[in-house]
Amino acid sequence: MFEGSYLGDGERIATDARLECGICWWTYDPAEGDPAWQIPPGTPFAQLPEHWRCPHCDAPKQKFMVLHDE
Secondary structure (H helix, E strand, O other): OOOHHHOOOHHHOOOOOOEEEOOOOOEEOOOOOEHHHOEOOOOOHHHOOOOOEOOOOOOEHHHEEEOOOO
């Protein structure tokens, strides 16, 4: 199982980190939350429910990769 760039360990993800789906390239931005799943703005990726999935392609959390802003 691919576990994104955070190796499945939510503690390795900064609370303000944006993550990108490795399947459809949709970006989860904690500043925006996820209206499709009723996730309020300000919710870090590590605090998303275990059953949360990409709202665009239904990929699991483990398919997300941390985006490193340049």
